[in-house]
Amino acid sequence: MNDLSAVSSSAQLAMKADAPLFIVLNAGSGKHDAGDTQQTLAGIFDAAGRRHEFLLLDSATDIESRAKQAVRLACEQGGIVVAAGGDGTINGVAQHVLGHPCAFGVLPQGTFNYFGRVHGISQETEVAAKALLRAIPTPVQVGLVNEKVFLVNASLGLYTKLLEDRETAKAQLGRSRLVAMGAGLMTLMRERRQLRLTLEARGQSRSIRTPSVFVGNNRLQFDRLGLPEGEALEHGQLAAIVVKPTRALAMLGLALRGALGRLGDADNLIRFPMHRLTVHPHRHRMIKVATDGEVNHLRAPLVFRVAPEPLLLMVPAPEDRVEVK
Structure with a gap:
């Protein structure tokens, strides 16, 4: 048995079937209103008798405090930290989960969601939430650059300039794929x-x-x-x-x-x-x-490496996995 298999086996033995969920929910991700998303998730978890608590994000500056709070609660109560949002939210929460003895769940709500999709997690909120209730804690690889986590x-x-120009264009012209593509083409031509x-x-x-x-x-x-x-x-x-x-x-x-x-x-x-x-x-x-799409200022030199320990991700059971399309 390799190291990751050993981590997975011990985690499955330790994880309780009714482990409480501490959900960091980004009000600005996805196509649906955050209130509707919260209501939908609460209905699913209530129907399953699963204890849960929402920690809402009002802005990007909330991620650190909300993620730390979720990790503390999960560690104290044998629970699972869940990130509900796009790649940036998922990254921000994972940054604080890594290195702690609690599992990490994902409810993708952004545009690309490569991290969730590669692990068979549905892009539909209701489907992903129901799968989370039966998910299996599984160690997954994490990348680091100067101790900053990246999952994707x-x-x-x-590429960093493309992201900055895209966000500027979206703020001025609205969030759409057409705006993002136009901003990207302009950056490629001018940079x-x-x-x-x-x-x-x-x-x-x-x-x-x-x-x-x-x-x-x-x-x-x-x-x-x-x-x-x-x-x-x-x-x-x-x-x-x-x-x-x-x-x-x-x-x-x-x-x-x-x-x-x-x-x-x-x-x-x-x-x-x-x-x-x-x-x-x-x-x-x-x-x-x-x-993962979020721009940071880091001190040189930059050291990219595989994190020495994996992230314990709640991966859907085989019957709940969604094949990548």
């Missing part, structure tokens, strides 16, 4: 900055100019982009994608290849799996890094 990906450079970095991985060091570095921790996202390095994520590694210095039209070509699931055919990418990657930015002490 972490990046610096152009010219290149990062000067030294990368250290697998015992080798390399200096490079690049518009973007992307480190992934989600097999589904890599498969959708057509990148075979996603297989490494099943073997305790992360996968890095570094873009070679590239003109605007070539960047648009990369974006198109990604949309078509053919990014693996591109010859202007450096791709490699690794357990640890150290990035030394030239001239920068602080640098913007996006983790």
